Each structure stands twice: as structure tokens, then as C-alpha cells.
Amino acid sequence: MFFAIALLTSLHTTAANRDSLALTPPMGFMTWNKYKEDINEQLIRQIADKMAADGYAEAGYKYIFIDDAWQGGRDKRNNILPDPEKFPSGMKALADYVHSKGLRLGIYSDAALLTCAGYTASYGFEQQDAKTFAEWGIDYLKYDYCHAPSDSAVAHERYKKMADALQNSGRKIVLGVCEWGQLNPEKWARQAGGSLWRVSFDVRDMWKDIVKQGGMGIIDIINIAEPLYKYAGPGHWLDMDMLVVGLDGKGGPSSDLGGVGCTYTEYQTQMSMWCMFASPLAMSHDILHENEETRRILLNKEIIAINQDALGEVAHRVDVPGKCRVYLRQLSGNRQALAIMNPSDTPQRIQLPLSILGNTKEYNFRDVWEHKTTRQRKTWQGTLQPHETKVFTVTTR
Ligand code: GLA
Numbered sequence: 294m295f296f297a298i299a300l301l302t303s304l305h306t307t308a309a310n311r312d313s314l315a316l317t318p319p320m321g322f323m324t325w326n327k328y329k330e331d332i333n334e335q336l337i338r339q340i341a342d343k344m345a346a347d348g349y350a351e352a353g354y355k356y357i358f359i360d361d362a363w364q365g366g367r368d369k370r371n372n373i374l375p376d377p378e379k380f381p382s383g384m385k386a387l388a389d390y391v392h393s394k395g396l397r398l399g400i401y402s403d404a405a406l407l408t409c410a411g412y413t414a415s416y417g418f419e420q421q422d423a424k425t426f427a428e429w430g431i432d433y434l435k436y437d438y439c440h441a442p443s444d445s446a447v448a449h450e451r452y453k454k455m456a457d458a459l460q461n462s463g464r465k466i467v468l469g470v471c472e473w474g475q476l477n478p479e480k481w482a483r484q485a486g487g488s489l490w491r492v493s494f495d496v497r498d499m500w501k502d503i504v505k506q507g508g509m510g511i512i513d514i515i516n517i518a519e520p521l522y523k524y525a526g527p528g529h530w531l532d533m534d535m536l537v538v539g540l541d542g543k544g545g546p547s548s549d550l551g552g553v554g555c556t557y558t559e560y561q562t563q564m565s566m567w568c569m570f571a572s573p574l575a576m577s578h579d580i581l582h583e584n585e586e587t588r589r590i591l592l593n594k595e596i597i598a599i600n601q602d603a604l605g606e607v608a609h610r611v612d613v614p615g616k617c618r619v620y621l622r623q624l625s626g627n628r629q630a631l632a633i634m635n636p637s638d639t640p641q642r643i644q645l646p647l648s649i650l651g652n653t654k655e656y657n658f659r660d661v662w663e664h665k666t667t668r669q670r671k672t673w674q675g676t677l678q679p680h681e682t683k684v685f686t687v688t689t690r
Pocket of ligand 1: 325
């Protein structure tokens with residue numbers, strides 16, 4: 294009995310300790326969707342310059358997540374190496390540069406012998422690789438699950454092994470669990486030491502998966518995340534995968550499987566719902582050649598403030614009649630975030646009884662996309678375009 298209690302306490306302490314690594318959802322830029330395997334140190338430096346100079350770091354996007362295809366095998370002592378052609382100056386120099394810009398550097402590996410794209414991975418080398426990442430100055434590890442057994446106990450064990458290795462590496466390194474939600478990571482990823490876990494297969498630049506081959510549209514991932522809200526909180530987040538905002542159907546992998554691009558209304562819905570659900574925000578568009586509309590969506594400080602709210606609640610759905618969906622999220626300072634989404638393909642009029650918010654007579658509705666505040670009594674009425682989401686920060690008067 295004593296041992297059981299001691300074990301439970303220690304499990305709880307480990308999870309709670311690692312919660313402190315990412316008390317709000319990590320935000321940054323991830324290389325995969327746009328650049329796939331075409332990455333190098335020059336590109337990462339350019340992205341760092343852009344993020345530091347052009348408002349992203351200031352808005353909270355602190356990480357550059359280098360995804361798959363950076364690896365160049367192992368040396369004679371089995372130390373993992375970066376590809377010498379892509380990263381000739383080495384990862385430590387690159388991390389130093391990224392840090393000098395006030396940013397953090399993420400890297401990628403896999404809990405098997407090979408990564409998803411077939412590069413050297415970390416299974417069996419967890420301690421050694423974690424130590425190497427720490428020496429380089431890495432701040433985040435996205436840890437994938439390709440070529441690994443489809444068994445949740447094994448997955449738990451493999452992720453825990455890497456989390457423990459990171460914990461013992463001498464550096465604070467956030468662990469992102471990338472198992473795609475197939476083995477119920479909501480039940481074990483936090484205990485294993487992950488700060489977040491992917492809930493779905495890879496996001497595609499589309500509203501809805503029409504080919505049903507494992508590619509995920511925005512609405513598909515919202516549907517998967519919706520019932521999982523209870524599992525997330527400060528330090529342990531639902532990772533809904535990369536933002537496709539601004540990819541315009543020209544991204545690499547996210548243009549597979551019918552991903553021809555979304556409308557900007559749909560991109561705004563993705564940003565809205567990823568923030569309502571407190572998902573990490575990993576941009577993946579052509580950040581070096583972006584348009585103003587993309588910046589307007591990604592750099593909206595009011596929606597980011599909902600994503601980063603200190604209470605760390607995840608929105609839950611409220612039943613309402615009609616075709617629109619309504620989501621509520623409690624925010625710090627006695628405020629609530631309210632999202633109204635029209636998932637249908639036709640415009641929808643909605644009359645929303647404000648009793649869903651409590652029993653106050655009058656509310657202030659701050660429209661975070663229109664940047665306007667209005668007074669509301671009894672019902673909120675409006676029309677939503679197909680796939681549109683409106684988000685309000687609500688306070689009592
Ligand atoms: C998997 C992951 C993606 C990406 C690729 C890289 O598919 O889910 O996010 O990291 O591997 O190979």
C-alpha cells in the first residue's frame with residue numbers, strides 16, 4: 294500500500310513538474326507543411342530574423358520547430374548528427390543564433406529506429422540524444438511515432454523513456470507527443486511526461502477531408518478535439534497540429550490528399566478554434582513571403598490572449614438549437630470566451646439566448662475579430678457565413 298501511494302505520488306509529481314515547462318500553449322513556426330525536407334540553417338536563420346523583426350516574437354510566437362529531415366546519421370560513438378550539407382555550422386551555432394533573437398529552438402525525432410520520413414531516430418538512444426539536444430541548446434522536442442508498435446502501453450513507455458532522458462539532460466526541454474491520437478494519448482501522454490499530444494493525423498490545407506485517406510481538414514480536427522476538453526489544462530495541451538493559415542493550397546505535405554487550400558474565412562475559423570481549445574499554435578505558411586490577410590489572422594492579439602489565458606481551460610460545446618455550434622471557455626478575470634461557428638455550407642441566422650452565460654441581465658461583448666464592443670441583453674442575434682466563426686470575450690456589466 295505504502296509503495297502504491299509512493300508510486301502514485303511520484304507519478305503525479307513528475308507530471309506536475311513537467312507541466313511547468315509549458316504553462317501556456319507553445320507558439321511558433323513549424324517547418325514541415327511548407328518546406329518538408331527542404332530545410333537548412335540559412336532558412337532557419339531567415340525565419341528567426343523575420344519572427345524577431347516582424348511582430349511574431351512580440352505576439353508570443355517564440356519557437357522555431359525544426360521538423361523531420363535535419364538528421365545526418367550517427368558518428369562512431371553513436372552521437373546523432375545534423376546533415377552536414379543542410380546544417381554545416383552545426384545545431385549549437387544555430388540554437389545560439391535563434392536564442393540571440395529572443396526565440397527558442399525545437400527539433401524532431403521519433404520513438405523508433407527511423408523517423409516518418411526515414412531519417413535516423415532516437416529509440417534505444419534516448420539518454421544520449423537527449424544529452425546531445427541539451428548540449429546544442431534545444432528547447433523543445435517533437436517526438437513522432439512512425440515505425441513503432443501500435444500499442445498504448447508501449448507508446449507510454451517509449452515516450453516516458455524520452456521524457457525522463459530530457460528531464461535528466463540538464464536542460465529544460467518541452468516534449469511534444471506526436472502519436473496522432475490513435476492510442477488514446479489523452480490517457481497517458483501527460484503521465485509519460487509530455488506537455489502536449491497530437492489528437493489527429495496530419496492537418497491538410499482544407500476544410501473537410503473528402504478523400505478519407507487519413508488527411509485531416511480543419512472541421513475534422515475540431516470534431517476530434519471537441520470531446521477531449523477535460524484532459525487538457527496548464528502544461529498539458531491538446532495539439533491540433535499546425536495552423537494552415539495562409540498556406541493558400543501551396544504548402545508541401547498539407548496540400549496532399551485534396552488539400553487545395555482554404556478560404557480566409559476558414560483560416561480565421563482555424564485560428565479561432567485552435568485558440569478556444571488552447572492548442573499549441575504552430576504556423577506553417579510561407580512566412581518569408583506572406584500577405585497582410587495572413588498576418589491579420591495570425592497576429593490578432595485578442596484571439597492570442599484567449600489561447601494563452603492563464604486559467605488554461607479548454608472550450609466546451611454548449612447545446613443550442615439550429616445549425617451553428619456554440620463553444621464557451623472560462624477565462625481569467627471573471628471573463629468568458631464565446632465562439633459561434635457555422636460548420637454548414639449555407640449562411641445561418643442564429644438567436645442565442647444569453648442564459649447560456651449565466652443569469653446576468655446585461656453583458657459586454659467584445660468581438661475579437663472586429664475589435665468592437667457592444668452591449669447585449671437576453672439574446673445575441675446574427676448571421677454567420679458558411680464556415681465562419683465569431684469570437685467574443687464576454688464580461689458582465
Ligand atoms: C508525421 C507527423 C508530421 C511530420 C512528419 C515528418 O507525419 O505527424 O507532423 O512531423 O511525420 O516526417
